[in-house]
Amino acid sequence: MRTVLLLGGTSEARRLAESLAGRLRVVSSLAGRVRDPRLPPGEVRVGGFGGVEGFRAWLLANPVDAVVDATHPFAATMTATAAQVTAELGIPFVVLRRPGWVQQPGDDWRWVDSVSEAARSLPGERVFLTIGREELKEFAHLPQWFLVRSVDPPVGPVPDRTHVLLDRGPFTVDGEIALMRAHDVDVLVAKDSGGEMTAAKLTAARELALPVVIVRRPPLPDVPTVDSVAGVLRWLGTDVA
Known part of the structure; x- marks a missing residue:
C-alpha cells in the first residue's frame, strides 16, 4: 500500500483523508495550532517539523511515496518548506488550494x-x-x-x-x-x-x-497545484470517487 503524507488542518484535507481511507496509507500532519482539532481518519501526527532540516529528517526517517500539501492558504512557510525538501529528495508533491473568494456586485x-x-x-x-x-x-x-x-x-x-x-x-x-x-x-x-x-x-x-x-494570499511556489479533492485523487492516480 502506497504511503501519502498529507499536510492538513483544512476541511479539504479531512475530506481527502476520508476519500483515501482503505485505499492508501495516509499520514495526516497537523500543525497543532488549534487545541481541539477535528481529526481526520487514519494516522495523525501533531506539531511542526522544525523547519527545512526537520522536515528533511522526518521524510528520511519515514519514507513516503507522495506529499500532499492541503494546509491553509496562508501557511506559506510550510508550503515553501515542503516544496523545497520534496524537490531535493525527489518525492512527488502537489498543493491542494481551494479557490479564493470572488468579489460580487455590491461588495x-x-x-x-x-x-x-x-x-x-x-x-x-x-x-x-x-x-x-x-x-x-x-x-x-x-x-x-x-x-x-x-x-x-x-x-x-x-x-x-x-x-x-x-x-x-x-x-x-x-x-x-x-x-x-x-x-x-x-x-x-x-x-x-x-x-x-x-x-x-x-x-x-x-x-x-x-x-x-x-x-491577499501569499504566492505559491512553482509546483503542481490543484483546487479540489478530486484533483488530488486524479494526481494520485486513484479510482476513489
Missing part, C-alpha cells in the same frame, strides 16, 4: 498584501477581525474597538478595546448579520481563505453595506 472590498497593511488601512472604528489569533499583535497599538473571533483564545498582545468571541464555523449569513449588528461593526477584516465555512461573513458585510479589508 466593497479593500485589498491589501499583508495583515500589517490591513492594520494601517482600517476605514472604521468598530472592527470585526477574522484573521485568526496569531497576528493580532499587528492591531495591538490601535485605538479602535475590536471584535475578535477565533477558535482558541488569542496569543500575544491584543488591542486594549477587544471583545473575544470563541467560535468555529460553519457560520450562517443570518447569524453573521445579527452578530455584526449586535456589536455595531462598521468594518470587516478577513484573509482570502476561500471556502464555504466562513464565507457567510462576506455576504453579511455586503448586505449591511460594510467595507471589507481583505488580505
Whole structure:
C-alpha cells in the first residue's frame, strides 16, 4: 500500500483523508495550532517539523511515496518548506488550494498584501477581525474597538478595546448579520481563505453595506497545484470517487 503524507488542518484535507481511507496509507500532519482539532481518519501526527532540516529528517526517517500539501492558504512557510525538501529528495508533491473568494456586485472590498497593511488601512472604528489569533499583535497599538473571533483564545498582545468571541464555523449569513449588528461593526477584516465555512461573513458585510479589508494570499511556489479533492485523487492516480 502506497504511503501519502498529507499536510492538513483544512476541511479539504479531512475530506481527502476520508476519500483515501482503505485505499492508501495516509499520514495526516497537523500543525497543532488549534487545541481541539477535528481529526481526520487514519494516522495523525501533531506539531511542526522544525523547519527545512526537520522536515528533511522526518521524510528520511519515514519514507513516503507522495506529499500532499492541503494546509491553509496562508501557511506559506510550510508550503515553501515542503516544496523545497520534496524537490531535493525527489518525492512527488502537489498543493491542494481551494479557490479564493470572488468579489460580487455590491461588495466593497479593500485589498491589501499583508495583515500589517490591513492594520494601517482600517476605514472604521468598530472592527470585526477574522484573521485568526496569531497576528493580532499587528492591531495591538490601535485605538479602535475590536471584535475578535477565533477558535482558541488569542496569543500575544491584543488591542486594549477587544471583545473575544470563541467560535468555529460553519457560520450562517443570518447569524453573521445579527452578530455584526449586535456589536455595531462598521468594518470587516478577513484573509482570502476561500471556502464555504466562513464565507457567510462576506455576504453579511455586503448586505449591511460594510467595507471589507481583505488580505491577499501569499504566492505559491512553482509546483503542481490543484483546487479540489478530486484533483488530488486524479494526481494520485486513484479510482476513489
